[in-house]
Amino acid sequence: MDLGLVGLPQSGKSTLLSLLAGTNAGGRLAVARVPDPRLAVLSDIFHPRRVTPATMRLTELPGLLPGRLEKGERNAFFEAVRKTDALLHVVRAFDDPGTPHPEVTLDPLRDARNIEEELLLADLERVETVAARLAKSHGRGREEELQLAVLGRCAEGLGEARPVRSLGLTAEELGLLGGFGLLTARGELLALNVGEDDLRSGRRFEGLEAWAAAGDIPLVTFSARVEAEIAGLPAEERGEFLQEFGLTEPGTDRLARAAYAALGLISFLTAGEDEVRAWPIPAGTPARRAAAKIHSDIERGFIRAEVAAFADLQAAGSWKALRDKGLLRLEGRDYLVRDGDIIEFRFHV
Ligand SMILES: Nc1nc2c(ncn2[C@@H]2O[C@H](COP(=O)(O)OP(=O)(O)O)[C@@H](O)[C@H]2O)c(=O)[nH]1
Ligand SMILES: [Mg+2]
Known part of the structure; x- marks a missing residue:
């Protein structure tokens, strides 16, 4: 299962990819471990030779500038997004004069909506193309009739800027859409990259939170800058540093678990003297x-x-x-x- 990182240029995608992967490889592909406190408990019981956490693959997609892509670029971009199974949408909420913002001003809600609108539009185009093809085919069976009905509901929802995942479709109806590669039907997670001061003060972003909730997109707040500092600290100093921000664990741990859930994955565990291990499977x-x-x-x-x-x-x-x-x-x-x-x-x- 593959998690795609999307967002504006300079929102912190590469930084987050490295943080989640625990490396500084600098590539667009990485593997992230999914932290699971249950593994430590099992280790205390079984004293295994090795402990293996679940992992997931990460892919950083090219930075997207909403409304400014050529048609060819758009198609290439969305084909790349379609190869991933869920989206980690990184939104910039940190201010930094040294890192120019592609939209000049800081406005996380505007940026998140603009990216989401591109996804909605790509889906609407896809839905219309597929529905037109199905409607024209003469050998239409019951399955195709059902698909057409669900596609109609998708078109209506997408036209109102509602992602397919938030339309209340049944598992069966979603199954009918399975082969069409709709982007807003899959899991999505919003990672809000806030400034150090906002993290410390626990600032809320009410407008963004409400918007994300309406689209069934869980939101996790973190600071890439602070996470990089945490990662650089010796383990025994981390607890105290986290406390300064009112945190009990690194934001990347929360993000990794939420991303795992957005991929629709759960873990079963195996335990013995040789190995304690978490295995990812779809729920x-x-x-x-x-x-x-x-x-x-x-x-x-x-x-x-x-x-x-x-x-x-x-x-x-x-x-x-x-x-x-x-x-x-x-x-x-x-x-x-x-x-x-x-x-x-x-x-x-
Ligand atoms: N001040 C600050 N700078 C950040 C933060 N996260 C990323 N950056 C910087 O913003 C720039 C773009 O980050 P990058 O991860 O490459 O963004 P990408 O274009 O979305 O992949 C880099 O110079 C980062 O060091 C942050 O939380 N605070
Ligand atoms: Mg990047």
């Missing part, structure tokens, strides 16, 4: 398909899953105590895996 994945994450042999030879809830294992203190208390469940191939399930798969080869 709603059945047990047998989840097993394929680990190895296709386990999927093929799937017998059952032995499943414990994280909180139960934490309270029991060991796998044996958990089993003795009768808290280990046996689940079949169709069991829908939940976030934080600790699973041991039984399979034959």
